[in-house]
Amino acid sequence: MSSHAQVHVAMGGRLMTRPFIVLLAIAGVGAVMAAVRFFYGIGAVSNLSNGYPWGVWIAIDVVVGTAIGCGGYAVGILVYILNRGQYHPLVRPAVLTSLLGYGLAVIAVIIDLGRFWSLWKVPVYVWRWSHSPQLEVALCVAAYTLVLMIELSPALFEKLRTGTSTRLRRLAQTGLTLVEKNFVWILALGLLLPTMHQSSLGTMMLLPGPRMHPLWLTPWLPLLFVVNCILIGYAVVVLEATFSAAAFGRPRETTMLASLSRIAGWVAVGWAVFRIGEAALAGKLGYLNSGYGIAFMAEVLLPLAAAAILLSERRHQTVWQVRGAILLFLGAALHRVDAYLVAFRPGSAFSYFPAVPELLITFGIIAAEVAIYIAVVKTFPILEGPAPAKKTL
Amino acid sequence: MAIDRRALIKSLAVGGTAVAAGVAPAMAAERKAAPPGAMGMLYDATLCIGCKTCVVACKQANDMPVESAANGGLWDAPTDLDSKTKNIIKLYRDGEQESFVKQQCMHCVDPGCAAACMLHSLHKDEVTGVVMYDPTYCVGCRYCMMACPFNVPKFEFEKAAPKIVKCELCRQRIKDAAVTGAGGFTRYPMGQGPACCEVCPREAVIYGRRDELLAEAKRRIAAWPGKYYKDRVYGEVDGGGTQVLYLAHVPFDKIGFPDLGTQPVPETAYAVQEGIYYKVPFLAPVGLFAVLGAVIYRNRRADSVGAAEKEDKR
Numbered sequence: 001m002s003s004h005a006q007v008h009v010a011m012g013g014r015l016m017t018r019p020f021i022v023l024l025a026i027a028g029v030g031a032v033m034a035a036v037r038f039f040y041g042i043g044a045v046s047n048l049s050n051g052y053p054w055g056v057w058i059a060i061d062v063v064v065g066t067a068i069g070c071g072g073y074a075v076g077i078l079v080y081i082l083n084r085g086q087y088h089p090l091v092r093p094a095v096l097t098s099l100l101g102y103g104l105a106v107i108a109v110i111i112d113l114g115r116f117w118s119l120w121k122v123p124v125y126v127w128r129w130s131h132s133p134q135l136e137v138a139l140c141v142a143a144y145t146l147v148l149m150i151e152l153s154p155a156l157f158e159k160l161r162t163g164t165s166t167r168l169r170r171l172a173q174t175g176l177t178l179v180e181k182n183f184v185w186i187l188a189l190g191l192l193l194p195t196m197h198q199s200s201l202g203t204m205m206l207l208p209g210p211r212m213h214p215l216w217l218t219p220w221l222p223l224l225f226v227v228n229c230i231l232i233g234y235a236v237v238v239l240e241a242t243f244s245a246a247a248f249g250r251p252r253e254t255t256m257l258a259s260l261s262r263i264a265g266w267v268a269v270g271w272a273v274f275r276i277g278e279a280a281l282a283g284k285l286g287y288l289n290s291g292y293g294i295a296f297m298a299e300v301l302l303p304l305a306a307a308a309i310l311l312s313e314r315r316h317q318t319v320w321q322v323r324g325a326i327l328l329f330l331g332a333a334l335h336r337v338d339a340y341l342v343a344f345r346p347g348s349a350f351s352y353f354p355a356v357p358e359l360l361i362t363f364g365i366i367a368a369e370v371a372i373y374i375a376v377v378k379t380f381p382i383l384e385g386p387a388p389a390k391k392t393l
Numbered sequence: 394m395a396i397d398r399r400a401l402i403k404s405l406a407v408g409g410t411a412v413a414a415g416v417a418p419a420m421a422a423e424r425k426a427a428p429p430g431a432m433g434m435l436y437d438a439t440l441c442i443g444c445k446t447c448v449v450a451c452k453q454a455n456d457m458p459v460e461s462a463a464n465g466g467l468w469d470a471p472t473d474l475d476s477k478t479k480n481i482i483k484l485y486r487d488g489e490q491e492s493f494v495k496q497q498c499m500h501c502v503d504p505g506c507a508a509a510c511m512l513h514s515l516h517k518d519e520v521t522g523v524v525m526y527d528p529t530y531c532v533g534c535r536y537c538m539m540a541c542p543f544n545v546p547k548f549e550f551e552k553a554a555p556k557i558v559k560c561e562l563c564r565q566r567i568k569d570a571a572v573t574g575a576g577g578f579t580r581y582p583m584g585q586g587p588a589c590c591e592v593c594p595r596e597a598v599i600y601g602r603r604d605e606l607l608a609e610a611k612r613r614i615a616a617w618p619g620k621y622y623k624d625r626v627y628g629e630v631d632g633g634g635t636q637v638l639y640l641a642h643v644p645f646d647k648i649g650f651p652d653l654g655t656q657p658v659p660e661t662a663y664a665v666q667e668g669i670y671y672k673v674p675f676l677a678p679v680g681l682f683a684v685l686g687a688v689i690y691r692n693r694r695a696d697s698v699g700a701a702e703k704e705d706k707r
Contacts, residue, residue: 038553039553040553041549041550041551041552041553041555042550042555043550043551044551046550048550049550050473050474050475050476050538050544050547050548050550051544053535053538053539053548054535054539080688080689080692080693081685081688081689081692083692083695083696085696112534113532113533113534114531114532114533114534114535114548114549114555114556115528115531115532115533115554115555115556116532116533118529118530118531118532118533119532121512121530121532122511122512122532125512125530128512128513128530129511129512130507130508130510130511130512130513131508131663131666131667131670131671132508132509132510132511132536132666133662133665133666134509134511134534134536135511135512136666136670138511183693184686184689184690184693185686187685187689188682188685188686188689189682191685192678192681192682192685195681196678199669200666203662203665203666204536204662206661206662206665207505207508207509207536207539207540207658207659207662208505208539208540208542209658209661209662210542210632210651210653210658211542211651219661219664219665222665222669344539346544347544349473
């Protein structure tokens with residue numbers, strides 16, 4: 001471990017580059033819209049209604065957002081459970097992406113919650129806890145965000161260790177030792193919690209069962225959501241590693257990503273087979289001949305197309321790795337949006353398409369995520385290897 | 394490494410079996426019955442003349458604002474349940490066939506909304522079975538709205554400090570006073586029951602104990618064979634049963650009542666959730682945590698031993 005940790009370096013370089021300023025601007029617009037929402041209510045900025053109480057904030061920002069945050073989980077399983085140490089350089093940047101994914105999902109939840117000021121009561125009023133799957137999601141996501149912070153804290157401590165203040169240096173060393181000593185159970189928590197709340201995210205959509213389209217209503221939904229978050233996790237790790245290599249002029253991790261792609265490809269095949277098999281065994285294939293059927297088939301065929309690329313020899317080329325990862329991401333993310341939005345049918349009296357300010361908040365959150373990632377890898381030792389430090393994004 | 398993987402797969406298989414063993418009996422768990430003192434309403438669509446007096450009375454009794462969007466702000470004319478309207482009368486018409494229908498909370502025996510709620514902000518009264526709302530513990534997540542198959546809980550999207558709005562069977566008016574009237578049918582003094590039932594000029598909607606209302610509904614079906622759709626009381630068993638019961642001369646799905654079967658709405662979700670977490674309290678997560686910890690510990694030790702060996706060779 002420690003031998004790896006030493007080669008984590010900050011990328012350095014100018015922070016206020018043009019793309020970065022654009023990202024900040026998009027995030028700023030989102031923040032203004034969020035301010036309007038807090039003063040004038042959710043209805044003032046969104047098309048959410050009594051028929052569609054949940055929209056893109058939940059389906060995309062929270063449900064897909066936490067899945068984007070599963071890169072750390074997916075790679076963590078590989079490195080620490082299946083003992084594939086060769087993927088270790090991917091861990092820290094993946095954990096950073098995870099923390100951003102979850103942190104911003106929490107912010108999206110606060111924007112979406114009508115009575116967000118009561119949120120603190122959820123972890124505190126233990127005696128009022130119900131058996132709602134959403135309670136499990138809420139507690140687990142909060143706990144996991146804390147665990148991710150601890151998992152990432154060595155990056156902060158390593159930075160502080162090189163500082164000028166003796167006291168800070170000593171504090172940083174104590175912190176590092178503490179994390180190192182408790183490494184096993186922190187990491188075990190870091191793998192347990194996503195398994196729990198990602199499956200519960202699936203369980204959650206069993207409750208609106210009578211109003212769900214049968215293609216998305218299966219008691220296997222919890223398992224589907226866990227496998228799905230692993231698919232998205234792999235896709236995000238590949239995209240993020242390639243992006244970092246291009247943006248910071250670092251050596252590409254093509255060989256490592258090629259073998260990772262192979263694993264992702266097989267998981268995608270498993271996903272597609274299970275999804276089709278479940279629908280066939282439950283006698284739901286008749287529903288395929290409809291608009292919902294197209295959405296369902298896209299969830300199956302996009303990951304299959306990704307698998308076709310990622311399991312072929314093309315996976316050794318960066319461009320095909322990226323194409324495969326994008327297809328994989330789209331297919332798996334579509335399942336989440338389908339399950340939380342498309343498959344929910346409140347009746348013909350209601351329709352939903354996100355309002356412009358509502359979308360601006362979602363875009364703002366995504367932009368903030370990318371901007372913070374760039375700022376952090378430039379400032380803190382996240383990525384591995386010698387930094388050229390010259391090239392800026 | 395091969396051993397590790399085998400050990401991992403074995404423990405995961407054991408864990409999976411344990412979870413499945415938990416979920417299966419939870420699936421077969423006994424269904425909830427209405428509490429002995431369950432209160433409710435009986436609405437008979439064949440009696441309703443659509444005068445909407447109940448809509449007005451509901452607004453007065455619950456101090457609800459007017460909904461005048463449909464007529465340019467002139468008078469109160471709600472068209473659907475919303476954050477200002479807890480009770481509504483609608484008209485269904487298809488050719489010759491027409492029927493009014495009254496919509497409000499059904500006060501389910503096993504409510505989906507309460508099952509969705511994290512801190513029992515929505516909960517079912519143990520005695521009367523009324524599904525009540527307490528905003529103190531509500532975070533405004535709107536999961537209750539997703540979970541209700543009747544689309545009843547509404548949300549104040551227009552407010553910065555919004556609440557959930559739904560019929561609570563006028564629980565603020567209900568006292569324990571009850572007068573036993575003729576034929577053993579319990580009657581309640583004016584001002585001590587739901588306002589909608591008190592003002593109905595045709596007694597199309599009446600208030601009472603659920604068991605008595607169900608008996609009355611069956612009496613009507615027996616008295617007028619063929620008058621009611623499939624000679625059936627909607628809510629007797631539908632979705633695990635509701636405390637508001639319906640009689641109609643038209644198919645129930647035409648007037649907004651989904652075919653839920655007899656399965657309570659939360660059944661599947663709760664079977665999965667309770668099977669994993671509560672059947673044997675926290676066995677699955679604690680077990681998985683132990684397995685993960687053990688595997689990480691072993692891998693890590695093997696790693697450092699391997700590294701030490703490499704150092705030695707140098």
